[in-house]
Amino acid sequence: MKDADPRDELVSHLGAMRAFAMSLTRNSATADDLVQDTLVKAWTNIEKYEAGTNMRAWLFTILRNTYYSMLRKRKREVADADDTLAGMLAEKPAHDGRLQMRDFEEAFAQLNDEQREALVLVGAEGFAYEEAAEMTGVAVGTVKSRVNRARARLAELMHLDENEAIEMTDQVTQAIVNSAPAA
Amino acid sequence: MQQKKPAASVQRQIDENLKRVYDDVLNQDLPERFSKLLNELKESQANDTSSRGGPEADE
Numbered sequence: 001m002k003d004a005d006p007r008d009e010l011v012s013h014l015g016a017m018r019a020f021a022m023s024l025t026r027n028s029a030t031a032d033d034l035v036q037d038t039l040v041k042a043w044t045n046i047e048k049y050e051a052g053t054n055m056r057a058w059l060f061t062i063l064r065n066t067y068y069s070m071l072r073k074r075k076r077e078v079a080d081a082d083d084t085l086a087g088m089l090a091e092k093p094a095h096d097g098r099l100q101m102r103d104f105e106e107a108f109a110q111l112n113d114e115q116r117e118a119l120v121l122v123g124a125e126g127f128a129y130e131e132a133a134e135m136t137g138v139a140v141g142t143v144k145s146r147v148n149r150a151r152a153r154l155a156e157l158m159h160l161d162e163n164e165a166i167e168m169t170d171q172v173t174q175a176i177v178n179s180a181p182a183a
Numbered sequence: 184m185q186q187k188k189p190a191a192s193v194q195r196q197i198d199e200n201l202k203r204v205y206d207d208v209l210n211q212d213l214p215e216r217f218s219k220l221l222n223e224l225k226e227s228q229a230n231d232t233s234s235r236g237g238p239e240a241d242e
Binding site for chain 1: 189193194196197198200201202203204205206207208209210211213214216217220221224228
């Protein structure tokens with residue numbers, strides 16, 4: 001009997017790979033191209049995966065390395081891939097939760113790649129700082145400061161501070177309704 | 184560190200939004216292209232039982 005083929009496990013990480021790719025590229029077509037390249041690379045280099053280690057960390061490392069080399073090749077295309085969010089913000093939201101999410105997405109898009117990556121790995125995917133440091137090839141302290149700076153920047157962009165936090169959604173709704181063009 | 188750390192309540196709000204955006208994509212149905220790709224990869228593996236060699240060379 002042979003051990004289970006680690007390739008069989010790849011499919012279970014595809015959703016997370018898409019979410020990570022989407023947070024890096026913020027463009028679903030580019031994100032899926034990135035996931036596809038990563039999947040092919042992982043499949044054909046599966047012998048480099050060490051059984052028993054964290055496969056998701058291994059895949060994310062391939063994905064982000066692929067992203068950064070892709071970015072070097074086609075920097076311009078990726079940079080202005082979606083300007084549509086700003087337009088969507090002018091619409092009156094169906095309810096506050098959606099608005100806050102768009103507000104968040106817009107702010108999120110303004111983080112630099114390094115901050116966004118660190119925040120997603122630690123804050124969304126739940127990797128330990130040490131794991132994220134290994135995956136991104138930097139010191140643990142660097143990851144921590146990137147995550148802190150990302151959160152601080154988001155708070156600033158979303159005009160969140162300790163006192164305003166609870167009222168924020170109303171304030172933003174008001175601001176947007178007021179700023180809607182008169183016709 | 185010159186930037187002050189956001190308050191815990193703000194941090195929680197940020198992380199909740201982050202999780203929501205992330206999980207939104209994570210939980211989407213996989214596009215068909217990925218099941219197709221996996222099938223292609225499996226076939227090329229079956230045709231090449233030496234299990235080495237990539238179907239796509241990097242340019």
